[in-house]
Amino acid sequence: MDAPPKTVALSWGELLAKASKRMRVSLTKLKHEGSGYPDLASRLCEAHARKTKGKPSQSLLKLKRIICAETAWYPPEDKRLKFASYLEKVAPSWIITTNYDQILECLLPGASFSLGPSDTFTSRKGLIPIFHLHGIRTDPESLIISQEDYVALFRPNEYRQIRLALALKESTTCLLGYGLGDVNVLTALDWSSKVFQGKGQAYPREVIQVVRNTKSAQEDPYRLENGIVVVEVEDIADFFDEFVEAIPRWKKQRSRRKAKIKEVLNIFREAAPDDVTDFLEDGEWRRNILAALPKYEIEFVREFEVFLNKVVDQNRKLSSRNGAFREYAKGLNMSLDVLSTFECGKFPPALLAAIVRNMDRLARYIGEGVGNSYSASQLWAERKSELSKSMVAELRAIAGCHRHVSLEELISEL
Secondary structure (H helix, E strand, O other): OOOOOOOOOOOOHHHHHHHHHHOOOOOOHHHOOOHEEEEEHHHHHHHHHHHHHHOOOOOOOHHHHHHHHHOOOOOOOOHHHHHHHHHHOOOOOOOOOOOOHHHHHHOOOEEEEEOOOOOOOOOOOEEEEEEOOOOOOOOOHHHOOOHHHHHOOOOOOOOHHHHHHHHHHHHHHEOOOOOOHHHHHHHHHHEEEHHHEEEEEEEOOOEEEEEEEEOOOOOOOOOOOOOOOOEOOOOOOHHHHHHHHHHHHHHHHHHHHHHHHHHHHHHHHHHHHOHHHHHHHHHHHHHHHHHHHHOOHHHHHHHHHHHHHHHHHHHHHHOOOOOOOOOHHHHHHHHHHOOOOHHHHHHHHHHHHHHHHHHHHHHHHEEEOOOOEHHOOOOOOOOHHHHHHHHHHHHHHHHHHHHHHHHHHHHHOO
């Protein structure tokens, strides 16, 4: 039995060489120093149009149809199963490819769907979108191959260019086996870092480039001047093997993180009397709890607001007793700790509103006169400087809108 033919994906230059033979145009005569592949593709179409006395647009469509026919390759079964297993374990949220072929779809049957360059970059629950940035072989007209195609691609309002830059800006992106030779991707990277600039990041965002180096691959990753992290490997499979091996360790870390979140959430949800009392009176324990809030704000803030209201209610009841002036100091100390937990611009609005209401209540009893809490007054003198200028301005704005007169008077000196 004959051995199965070896299937090798053709490079851009090899695709043009094959197409030129089928179009019966000498590619060698069209090449000149400094000419890129898009320019060469355009020259090929112009030469074919002159030869056939047709239009360059017709020749371009013929070129694209030939390329679609020449990219009808699929991986052998052993490779397909191997790399399908890799992708299943890595579980990417989305895939963007500059390839025309559908090898990736072949690796993810039933778990992915194709998007052409004219489609919006959408996702469906449980499926991985595979966005073909330069077109897909099932739609010849979508292919980006000629100089004219690239000119259209770089229009200021071109959806693909903007969407790619946004995807790089909003996600951790791994470039597999890609040498960053395409100006389309390079421009998107530049836009994502220079044009779409954001001061803060609430999530990890890196561009990691896995580069094949069969001769002298560096063992340790390194960072380029443009911020890209480069990982050199002798084979892409080696990278996947190492990555897949690390996944269980990462899942274990995530499990510990979830357990920690659950532990703190249970404190908030159950609001046991002892925990409410400790949060009010035990400063060290309270600050340890508060330290977790900025890290897991989304998971915690709703439950913490309910818990905080119970703490405030208890403080109100205790301070209402005759002569219980120290309870006002405890409530103030707790409130100032909460106010220092978040940066002013990142403070959850509902939580800030609850603290401001409590601060207004406490402010009525902070002073040196009859009926005031001396201990609360002393504590305010010691800690008021901890409030940032931006936080003071925000407290003053909220107090003004809600007519919290006592709080306005308290912070008027700041």
